[in-house]
């Protein structure tokens with residue numbers, strides 16, 4: 001079964017995945033993953049577990065973040081939620097359509113102008129030219145980029161490209177946005193611009209759920225909830241304030257240990 005994932009960059013072959021929706025469990029969650037495991041086989045033929053028994057639930061309409069140390073499995077989990085990788089085991093429900101936005105801003109934008117880029121994914125939807133114009137304008141407005149409508153994309157900063165990519169997903173009326181470390185390559189001003197645009201688009205577009213992978217604790221200020229991972233496992237999930245405190249306490253205890 002091919003998944004109906006809106007992927008912005010060049011056409012990707014999506015693998016098949018077992019998804020069994022259980023309505024009773026998932027009604028209030030746009031993302032509901034239970035006991036997901038994922039392994040790869042090394043060149044030496046050894047099985048390397050990457051995700052171990054991961055369960056998470058993101059309520060519909062909320063903006064959540066996924067945090068954890070380098071290599072703990074955040075991107076792998078996000079790709080499974082996007083349907084780009086298949087888990088070995090577990091139950092998975094993600095509301096459709098869903099869209100995956102990549103980390104590198106230069107991999108996001110594919111058309112010569114902002115307007116054409118945001119309209120890029122709409123071709124398949126059988127819309128009239130007026131409907132396309134309205135969707136593009138609304139999506140660019142949500143991310144604070146409407147005045148850039150006619151600009152060539154090569155004149156945009158990294159953060160502006162990320163906002164245009166996000167607008168592309170919003171224009172396609174995606175229900176779930178999966179955002180992989182959008183602020184990694186950005187300077188501080190662009191980083192704040194992208195996250196504020198994301199928060200604003202969540203507040204102005206109804207019914208969208210987003211999961212945002214980040215390393216930056218300060219970004220939790222913009223989130224409703226968060227998931228913290230370590231070594232392929234989900235350690236904790238909950239409201240953004242309590243997860244921030246949990247991670248800060250962990251960091252403080254680590255610093256204390258190395259100062260002893």
Ligand SMILES: Nc1ncnc2c1ncn2[C@@H]1O[C@H](COP(=O)(O)OP(=O)(O)OP(=O)(O)O)[C@@H](O)[C@H]1O
Pocket residue numbers: 040048050068069070071072073074075076077
């Ligand atoms: N195809 C693969 N083959 C071998 N190892 C892999 C493969 N994909 C991921 N890994 C390993 O799995 C672990 C998790 O990778 P992943 O990219 O999901 O982590 P991450 O938390 O997103 O890391 P980062 O924060 O550094 O981006 C890493 O140790 C990575 O090297």
